[in-house]
Structure formats: structure tokens, C-alpha cells
Amino acid sequence: MVRPPKTDKNICIRCKGARLLCGKKTCPILLKNSILKSILPFKIGESLRNVEIFGASPPGFFVGHHNYPKVNIGPLVPFNEFETFSDISDYHILDAPELWFGTSMNKIIRYRSSLVRNNFKVDVHIGKHKLKNTLPFKTKKLLETSQELSMAARPVDTETKLDKISLRMIMDNHAQPMGPSGNTEKIEITENIKVHPKVEYCIADTDLKAKDAVSDYLFLKGNVPLSTIERIFAAGLLGEQKNRRLVPTRWSITAIDDIISKTLIKEVKKFPEINQYQIFEAKYLDNYFKILLFPGKFLYEMNEVWAPNSVWNLSLNGNNINLRPQIMTDYEFYQGRKNYASNITGAYYAARKSVLEYLYNIRRQARVLIFREVGSEYVTPLGVWVIRETVKNAMNIGKPIITDNFDDALRKMTQDFIVGLKHWKKSSKIINYLKTQKTLDCFI
Amino acid sequence: MTFKLKIENSRILKGIVETLASIIDETEFRVSPKEFIITAMDPSRICLLKLSLKSDDFDNYECKQDIKIGLNLDDLDKILKRSSTNDSIEIEFKENDNKIKIIMKREGSSRSRTFSLALLDIEMEEIQMEKLLQIEYKSKWVIDPNFFVEAIKDAEIYSEILNIKAEEKKGLTFSSSGQIGEMIYDLTEEDLIESNIKDSSTGAYSLTFLKAILKISSITEKLEISLLTDHPLKMIFNLLEGGELSYFLAPRVEEADFNDEDMDEF
Numbered sequence: 001m002v003r004p005p006k007t008d009k010n011i012c013i014r015c016k017g018a019r020l021l022c023g024k025k026t027c028p029i030l031l032k033n034s035i036l037k038s039i040l041p042f043k044i045g046e047s048l049r050n051v052e053i054f055g056a057s058p059p060g061f062f063v064g065h066h067n068y069p070k071v072n073i074g075p076l077v078p079f080n081e082f083e084t085f086s087d088i089s090d091y092h093i094l095d096a097p098e099l100w101f102g103t104s105m106n107k108i109i110r111y112r113s114s115l116v117r118n119n120f121k122v123d124v125h126i127g128k129h130k131l132k133n134t135l136p137f138k139t140k141k142l143l144e145t146s147q148e149l150s151m152a153a154r155p156v157d158t159e160t161k162l163d164k165i166s167l168r169m170i171m172d173n174h175a176q177p178m179g180p181s182g183n184t185e186k187i188e189i190t191e192n193i194k195v196h197p198k199v200e201y202c203i204a205d206t207d208l209k210a211k212d213a214v215s216d217y218l219f220l221k222g223n224v225p226l227s228t229i230e231r232i233f234a235a236g237l238l239g240e241q242k243n244r245r246l247v248p249t250r251w252s253i254t255a256i257d258d259i260i261s262k263t264l265i266k267e268v269k270k271f272p273e274i275n276q277y278q279i280f281e282a283k284y285l286d287n288y289f290k291i292l293l294f295p296g297k298f299l300y301e302m303n304e305v306w307a308p309n310s311v312w313n314l315s316l317n318g319n320n321i322n323l324r325p326q327i328m329t330d331y332e333f334y335q336g337r338k339n340y341a342s343n344i345t346g347a348y349y350a351a352r353k354s355v356l357e358y359l360y361n362i363r364r365q366a367r368v369l370i371f372r373e374v375g376s377e378y379v380t381p382l383g384v385w386v387i388r389e390t391v392k393n394a395m396n397i398g399k400p401i402i403t404d405n406f407d408d409a410l411r412k413m414t415q416d417f418i419v420g421l422k423h424w425k426k427s428s429k430i431i432n433y434l435k436t437q438k439t440l441d442c443f444i
Numbered sequence: 445m446t447f448k449l450k451i452e453n454s455r456i457l458k459g460i461v462e463t464l465a466s467i468i469d470e471t472e473f474r475v476s477p478k479e480f481i482i483t484a485m486d487p488s489r490i491c492l493l494k495l496s497l498k499s500d501d502f503d504n505y506e507c508k509q510d511i512k513i514g515l516n517l518d519d520l521d522k523i524l525k526r527s528s529t530n531d532s533i534e535i536e537f538k539e540n541d542n543k544i545k546i547i548m549k550r551e552g553s554s555r556s557r558t559f560s561l562a563l564l565d566i567e568m569e570e571i572q573m574e575k576l577l578q579i580e581y582k583s584k585w586v587i588d589p590n591f592f593v594e595a596i597k598d599a600e601i602y603s604e605i606l607n608i609k610a611e612e613k614k615g616l617t618f619s620s621s622g623q624i625g626e627m628i629y630d631l632t633e634e635d636l637i638e639s640n641i642k643d644s645s646t647g648a649y650s651l652t653f654l655k656a657i658l659k660i661s662s663i664t665e666k667l668e669i670s671l672l673t674d675h676p677l678k679m680i681f682n683l684l685e686g687g688e689l690s691y692f693l694a695p696r697v698e699e700a701d702f703n704d705e706d707m708d709e710f
Binding site for chain 1: 485487488489490491492571572573575576579648650652675676692694695696697698
């Protein structure tokens with residue numbers, strides 16, 4: 001796995017948001033700070049004791065991945081009321097990335113920061129009977145309430161009591177915007193929850209494999225929103241009884257993308273091939289995507305580059321020296337891949353899901369090549385939903401540019417990019433492969 | 445329209461099916477009174493293989509007519525993997541039965557295990573091999589498959605392409621190069637079991653495909669390879685007494701020069 005270069009530890013202190021030594025267009029720390037200040041009544045680093053919160057959970061449920069398998073979990077509840085929200089159902093947007101496409105970065109950070117994480121510690125293996133019986137009564141109660149809350153299809157009025165709530169600013173490039181968190185004493189749902197019928201069915205069926213529940217029942221037949229599937233998957237509500245476990249939110253997002261796209265790949269391979277070179281594109285939050293679909297049996301490759309001085313491509317000494325473009329590549333041939341796409345990680349699966357959904361809808365198969373260029377305005381990473389939704393938007397809204405050969409298509413692919421085609425070609429495995437590998441058709 | 449095939453040693457059949465399953469998902473078995481044939485081309489049309497086993501290779505072979513059946517190789521592989529080395533395997537097909545039966549028995553035991561596998565209704569395109577078979581190869585040699593497997597594993601360190609070079613009087617060279625360095629595997633003519641190398645031929649082939657087919661090296665002792673510059677690599681594996689597996693793999697060629705002028709320096 002290639003890691004982003006280490007940033008000089010002192011640059012933020014030397015800069016204090018004024019000189020933008022990191023090369024971003026705005027200081028992510030100040031940005032987060034100003035948003036947090038506007039929605040929360042206390043300072044970063046401070047903590048409050050014995051806080052009671054009453055609010056409409058979107059519904060949200062979070063499973064941490066630190067200290068796995070003994071992880072911190074708990075529902076997300078907004079700290080205050082949102083002035084602009086008039087009805088309880090408005091709160092749904094706070095934790096529903098599938099509805100966020102087109103929203104400004106500030107607004108999204110605001111959504112994410114306004115939710116308080118209620119934490120309590122529990123072992124993830126909740127499906128094992130023995131363990132369930134040995135859980136302390138309080139934890140068991142908290143777990144059951146949290147699970148119930150996470151099933152909900154609409155925001156739920158929730159009352160929680162935290163013995164301590166604190167807000168930490170994490171000066172880390174990896175950290176997504178996060179709101180305050182605290183240790184939970186009590187969670188109470190103050191209304192009857194509404195559950196999607198397919199969700200209810202899958203949760204009740206303790207012999208149904210999680211994979212089948214996710215792809216067949218919830219995604220294909222149920223049309224259940226992706227954030228709901230992710231949430232109940234993370235909450236350990238799917239799968240065979242003995243295998244049920246809590247899945248850290250970060251992992252569950254990619255797991256769901258992977259499960260769904262694997263099912264779709266199986267179907268897509270049965271469809272006829274497309275007969276044109278089609279380029280789709282979309283831009284959102286300075287993430288520029290170009291997607292090329294071209295004739296042939298299914299294969300998939302994603303290349304991404306972080307333009308110099310964007311989030312992951314800082315110059316090594318904190319100086320603004322342009323680095324050579326570092327393009328990362330992951331790919332799979334017709335047979336699929338067996339290991340994790342460790343160069344591109346979650347984005348690989350998120351984009352693959354959106355492309356396959358499109359191919360499945362048009363009943364065609366194709367070779368897929370994706371280029372992603374991230375500019376310096378993408379100040380802080382917001383999550384893989386940015387990739388999933390942008391690609392989805394590119395496929396569904398825009399009309400493709402059509403060319404009739406591979407070379408032209410490749411030229412069009414990099415037309416508006418900062419990084420030139422030769423760099424992409426050098427990194428890509430599939431371009432090289434297709435250009436050099438002959439088929440037997442020439443000899444038959 | 446029935447057939448019944450029996451083979452005493454499951455190892456060979458297991459090896460064949462495992463190899464096939466790594467190349468294609470489903471295929472057609474053709475059983476005729478004289479031989480048992482499988483032809484298959486991978487979905488990307490890069491490699492092609494033909495397996496033929498003579499009726500004498502089997503310990504029991506009953507077939508009166510030509511029969512074609514479609515099977516899912518992954519499933520067949522799973523079933524055959526359940527057998528142990530000294531099990532005998534019997535494959536049985538009855539007319540109008542939409543499945544085959546696989547019966548495993550162990551020597552000196554009356555216990556028997558029967559598995560059935562549903563047939564697939566697949567339309568295979570007829571693969572024309574004549575032209576491929578007519579290619580006149582300049583170099584041909586017979587090699588211990590283990591040498592070849594070794595060369596492939598060595599090459600994998602550096603890239604995904606294996607270069608093969610055969611030169612008259614000098615012998616064979618396998619090589620591969622990548623960013624970190626290069627590997628050269630030299631064999632003289634004495635190292636080969638038989639050799640007939642004329643002029644010089646070179647070729648580059650994808651390691652992924654070579655690796656898949658060489659799973660079969662564990663059940664064969666001789667491997668015949670033919671090479672001609674920029675033509676498919678031809679390999680023939682001898683199986684059992686009279687059976688053989690022939691395999692063609694399309695070459696990798698140098699990329700035609702791509703116009704880089706309009707690409708500015710980053």
C-alpha cells in the first residue's frame with residue numbers, strides 16, 4: 001500500500017491558517033473550526049458533563065474501528081435543532097449521502113459536525129449467544145435500543161444522556177469532519193419507529209446470508225436507500241444468527257459497495273457488449289471524473305491522481321515544490337480480483353458500483369476505464385460517497401462523448417486534465433495490456 | 445444416447461478439470477465412440493485449448509454415438525476435489541437425463557459416493573483450429589514442465605510478461621524485466637529432452653495465462669513447446685497413454701508508437 005507523504009508536523013503551527021503552507025485553497029482546520037463554532041455552543045478541547053440531548057436521529061448509527069473487536073458504537077443525534085428544518089423528516093438528510101450530490105462542502109461539513117456520537121464499548125461478535133448473555137445489562141439495553149433505532153426508515157425522536165461530551169479537533173489529513181462525542185448513559189426512543197418491509201424481513205430471517213440479504217432483497221428487490229443498508233449492516237442486523245456482528249462503519253460502506261457490484265458483475269457478464277467508445281464525465285467538489293466504456297468483455301480499472309498540493313499530495317517539506325504526479329491504479333480483469341484494491345481503496349469499489357448499476361440498467365457489458373483527478377479545492381476528504389454519487393451522476397445525467405477508436409478516446413479522456421496522457425498511460429495496466437496483447441482472432 | 449467413463453486414478457481428471465476451470469467457466473464435453481474431447485477458448489479470446497483423451501486411456505469406456513453435454517466447470521471442479529487420490533471415478537450420462545452422475549469408489553471398499561451435476565444448455569461457437577494447426581513453427585522442443593514452471597515463477601518477480609527466445613545451437617532463454625531489474629533463465633540444448641531449433645525466434649507471452657495452464661504440469665512429464673516470432677505459442681502436454689492437451693496462447697507485441705506530441709510536460 002502506498003501511503004501519502006508525511007506532512008511536516010510543524011507546518012500548521014507555523015502557518016496558523018494565514019500562509020496556507022499546505023497549499024490548499026482554504027485552511028481545513030479553520031474551515032472546520034468556523035463551522036463547528038457556528039453550530040455548537042462550546043469550544044474545541046473543552047468538555048461538558050452530564051448532558052442530555054433530545055433530537056431527531058436521522059437515523060444515524062456509528063461503529064468505530066479503533067481497538068477492534070472491542071469497538072465504540074452508538075447512535076448519532078443532532079446537538080441542537082436546525083433552524084432551517086421545520087419538520088422532523090427534514091433531519092433525514094443529516095446522514096443520507098445518497099441525497100448530498102450537489103451540496104456545497106461547507107454544508108456537508110455542517111451536516112456531519114452537528115451530530116453527536118453517543119459511544120459505548122462492546123465486542124463486535126454479538127451473534128454468539130454466549131457473549132450476548134454475558135453482556136452487562138446496561139450495555140445490552142443500549143445495544144438493543146441502538147439496533148432498533150438503526151432499522152428506522154425515517155428520523156426518530158431520541159433522548160440520550162451522556163456523562164461527558166467533548167469535542168476534539170483532529171489535526172490529521174485522514175480525519176473526516178466529525179462532531180462531538182461522548183460516553184452514553186442512556187438512550188431512549190420516544191416514538192414508534194417505521195421500518196421498511198424488506199429491512200424487517202431480512203432482519204427477522206436469521207438463516208439468510210448477509211450477502212444475499214444485501215444484494216437481492218435490499219438492493220435489487222427492495223430499492224432500500226444505500227445508507228440504510230450500510231447502517232443495518234454495520235449494526236449487525238443481517239446474516240445468519242451465529243455470524244451476526246457489528247461492522248465498523250468505515251468497512252461496512254466498502255463491503256456493501258463490493259457485495260452489490262459483485263452481484264451486478266455476474267449479471268452484466270451475460271449481457272451483449274456495447275459497440276462504441278463512450279466517455280462520461282462529471283465534476284463535483286473539485287473531483288473530476290472521466291469514465292470510458294468501450295467494447296469488449298467486462299474489465300475494470302480506476303486511476304486517480306491527486307493534483308499537486310491537494311489533500312493527499314502535499315509537497316514533502318511543506319514547501320510549494322511541484323511533485324511529479326503520483327497516479328494510483330487498481331484494476332481487475334474478467335475473472336475479478338481476489339485481494340483488496342489497496343492503492344485506491346474504498347473509492348475503487350464505490351465507483352465500480354455506480355458504473356455497474358448503469359451497465360445493469362442498460363443491459364450491456366463493457367470494458368471500463370476511470371480517470372479521477374482531484375484538485376486543490378477538495379480541502380478535506382468527505383467520504384467515498386463523493387465518488388459514488390459523482391460517477392452515478394456522470395452516467396445518468398450527462399450525454400457521453402462518442403469516439404470510434406481507443407486512441408482518440410484516450411486523448412479525449414485527458415483533455416481537460418492537469419496531468420497529461422502519458423502519465424496516465426504509464427500508470428495504467430489495462431491500456432498497456434490492451435495495446436500489446438493480441439487475440440487469437442488474428443490467427444484463426 | 446448414453447455414455448459411461450471410468451478412470452481408476454482420480455488425480456489426472458482432477459488436474460485437468462482444475463486447469464480448465466481456471467480458464468473458462470463453462471464448456472462442452474464431446475464424447476464419441478473413439479475419444480473424449482473438450483475445446484475451449486477463454487472469454488477474451490487470448491488462449492485456446494483442446495483436450496483429447498482416447499478411449500483406451502480410460503479403464504472403462506462405453507459410448508456408441510457422438511454426444512455433447514454442457515457443464516459448469518467450477519461446480520465439476522468442486523465435486524472432483526472431494527475425491528482422494530486413489531479413488532476411482534465413473535462418469536455416467538443417460539439419455540433424456542438432464543444431468544450427469546459422478547460415482548467415486550475406493551479400492552477394496554464397497555462404499556460408493558454418487559454426485560449428480562445438472563447439465564447446461566449452452567451454445568458453443570465452433571472453433572476453427574485448422575489455421576492455427578497449419579502454422580509452421582521454426583522451433584520446437586520438449587522440456588521438463590518443472591523447468592518451465594520455475595522460469596514462470598522467476599519471471600513473475602519482475603513483470604507480467606515472459607519473453608522466450610530460441611536460437612539455433614545456443615538453446616533457450618526465458619527472460620523478464622521490470623523496474624527493479626531483470627531475470628534470465630538459460631537452457632542449453634542438452635537440458636532439453638528433445639529439440640529442433642532453427643534460426644532464431646522470440647515471443648512475449650502473458651504470465652497470467654501461462655500460470656493458469658501450468659497447473660496441469662503436476663500430472664504430466666513432458667511438455668512440447670513450439671515458437672515462432674509474433675505468433676501464438678503452442679504447447680502440447682501429454683496425458684496418460686495417448687491423450688494430449690494442446691494449447692495456443694496469443695502473443696504480446698510491442699506497442700505501436702503512440703503520438704505523444706500533444707502531451708505537454710507536466
